[in-house]
Amino acid sequence: MKKISFRTAVLAAVVGVAGALVSGTGAVAQEFTLKLHQFLPAQAHVPKNVLDVWADNVERDSGGRIKIERYPSMQLGGRPPELIEQVTDGAVDIVWTVIGYTPGRFPRTEVFELPFILPNAEVGSRAFYEMFENQMKDEEFKDMHVLGVWTHGPGSFHSSKPIKTLDDLNGMKIRGASRTVNMLLEELGATPVGMPVPAVPESLSKGVIDAATLPWEVVLSLKVPELVHNHTEFTGNALYTATFVFAMNNATYDSLPDDLKKVIDENSGFEFSAWAGVTQEEYAAPSREVAREMGNNIIVLDEEQTSIWRNAAQPVYDNWAADMDARGYDGKALIAEAEALIAKYSAAQ
Numbered sequence: 001m002k003k004i005s006f007r008t009a010v011l012a013a014v015v016g017v018a019g020a021l022v023s024g025t026g027a028v029a030q031e032f033t034l035k036l037h038q039f040l041p042a043q044a045h046v047p048k049n050v051l052d053v054w055a056d057n058v059e060r061d062s063g064g065r066i067k068i069e070r071y072p073s074m075q076l077g078g079r080p081p082e083l084i085e086q087v088t089d090g091a092v093d094i095v096w097t098v099i100g101y102t103p104g105r106f107p108r109t110e111v112f113e114l115p116f117i118l119p120n121a122e123v124g125s126r127a128f129y130e131m132f133e134n135q136m137k138d139e140e141f142k143d144m145h146v147l148g149v150w151t152h153g154p155g156s157f158h159s160s161k162p163i164k165t166l167d168d169l170n171g172m173k174i175r176g177a178s179r180t181v182n183m184l185l186e187e188l189g190a191t192p193v194g195m196p197v198p199a200v201p202e203s204l205s206k207g208v209i210d211a212a213t214l215p216w217e218v219v220l221s222l223k224v225p226e227l228v229h230n231h232t233e234f235t236g237n238a239l240y241t242a243t244f245v246f247a248m249n250n251a252t253y254d255s256l257p258d259d260l261k262k263v264i265d266e267n268s269g270f271e272f273s274a275w276a277g278v279t280q281e282e283y284a285a286p287s288r289e290v291a292r293e294m295g296n297n298i299i300v301l302d303e304e305q306t307s308i309w310r311n312a313a314q315p316v317y318d319n320w321a322a323d324m325d326a327r328g329y330d331g332k333a334l335i336a337e338a339e340a341l342i343a344k345y346s347a348a349q
Contacts, residue, residue, distance in 0.1 A: 032256060033067045034093040034248075039080040039198055042072040044221040045283040050276045051096055051246070054147075054267060061263045066256075068094070073198070080196040084245075088143045093252045099149075099243040100178030101196060106140045107327055109243045111338040112151055113180040114320060115313040116237040116306075119346060124151035124241055125277030127341035129270050141245070145253040147268040148246040152215040153281030154238030155181075156231055158224050159211030160204075163232040164299055166312055175200055175212035177242045183316050184240065185213075188309075197222065204228055213240060216284035225291040232299045234306045246276070 036055060040047050047070070055068035074080065076092060083097040084105065099109050109128070111117075118124040132141070132149050155177060157163045163172075169190040176182035182192035193209050197218060203209045204227040211228065219225060246268075253261065292298055301309070321331025 031065050031067060032260065033069060034252065035069050035071060035076065036094040036096070037071045037074070037076050037083060037086060037092040038096040039074050039083065039196060040072060040218075041221060042070065044072075045217055046096070046280060047072055049283070050279050053279075054246075054272070054276075057267050058263055061267065062260055066260060066263065080198065084144075087247055087249050090249050090251055092249070094147070094246070094248045096244065096246045098177070098196070099245050100181075103179040106136070106245075107324060108136055108140065108329060108334055109149075110178070110180050110320065111334045112243050113178045113241060114335070114338075115180070115184045115240050115316055116234070116310045117338065118151060118154075118241045118342060119237050121151055121153045121241075121277035121281035122274055123342055123345045123349065125149075125274045126270070126345040127338060128243060129273045130341055131338065133270070141247070143250065144245075144247040145250050146245060146247045147264070148273040148276055149243065150273045150277035150280070151241045151243050152277065153217060153241075153284045154233070155213050155215050155240040155242065156233050157211055157239070158214055158219060158228050159230045159232065160228045161210070162230045162297060162299060163211065164301070164305075166309065172210045173208070175203065175209045175214075177213050177240060180316065180320060181213055181240045181242075183319060184313055187315055187319075188312060200224065201227060215242075215281075216287045217280055217282075218287075220287045220290060225287075225294055225296055229294075229296045230299065231288075231291060231296060232301065234301050234309065235303045236306055237310075239309070244276075 036051065038047060038051065042048065052070065055070060058066055059068060078086060080097060081101040083095040084102050086092045087095040099106050100113065112124055112128045128149055128151055132146070137146065159172070161168070163169065166188055169185070169188050173191045173193050174185050175195055176185050176192040182194060185192040195203060200212050200214070201222050201224070204212065204224065212224065214224065248264070253264065256264065288298070317335060321335060324331030324334060
């Protein structure tokens with residue numbers, strides 16, 4: 001509990017309302033303890049450099065009236081795909097998770113996961129947040145209080161054998177980061193294998209998969225450069241990106257007094273989302289350098305080579321748009337809107 005001032009304690013004793021200090025209904029404002037649950041180890045860069053920073057800032061700005069208990073690595077139970085249900089059901093107060101772990105629940109977010117659509121995490125995060133605010137906040141995300149949405153930096157192949165051409169994918173079992181990535185892998189001749197990030201190391205070490213699609217910033221915490229020694233990057237826009245949501249239970253947020261809601265709000269939203277995406281991507285270069293120093297094979301496909309992959313990925317756009325049409329959305333319009341927002345924020349960089 002927050003320390004009670006001497007003046008408050010004396011007044012409470014005089015008027016005989018010391019019980020209010022325990023109940024939180026009288027002389028002292030209540031302290032709120034919120035449980036934050038997520039799937040990565042505590043020392044991984046997102047928990048350490050994004051989520052902990054947010055939590056520390058909220059605790060500081062609330063004057064200690066809010067305490068954030070941090071539970072990494074699914075310590076409160078369940079599997080990563082269950083985090084969304086945990087926060088909407090109120091089993092936990094706050095979660096951070098990959099949106100793609102619950103395929104089909106947030107269909108329009110997938111437009112930012114299409115192949116070769118995003119240049120970097122800042123542009124992607126700003127574009128994603130604007131579309132979320134305008135279209136998704138009161139629909140797909142109405143069952144939770146969203147603190148931020150963002151994308152990671154460019155995703156790459158990390159593989160047991162070199163991947164340079166489309167033919168190299170034939171017969172490979174590759175971990176896909178989301179439904180759209182799996183659509184891409186299947187289109188290009190690979191066998192997609194869906195799994196959350198924590199399952200990747202064991203799956204690589206046991207040969208369950210031959211490669212994984214991952215952004216550089218996460219590979220060190222997963223020890224991927226020790227398990228496979230080939231990494232394939234693309235010139236220009238990313239092979240893929242994944243989307244994230246950081247959200248609070250609606251009832252938890254509504255239970256806070258207005259001044260503490262303001263603390264939450266001022267530490268969340270559009271600029272926080274952009275900062276989170278940028279911060280996440282900043283850890284890509286150090287991870288890549290470690291892999292290079294280990295002697296791993298880093299393959300960078302040039303513009304001409306990348307264009308072959310981009311052209312081969314076009315059916316994913318067409319199939320995704322048709323799927324959105326079947327769900328009652330205009331798929332091509334969603335792609336056009338996302339591309340316009342990406343152009344807008346690219347120009348602002």
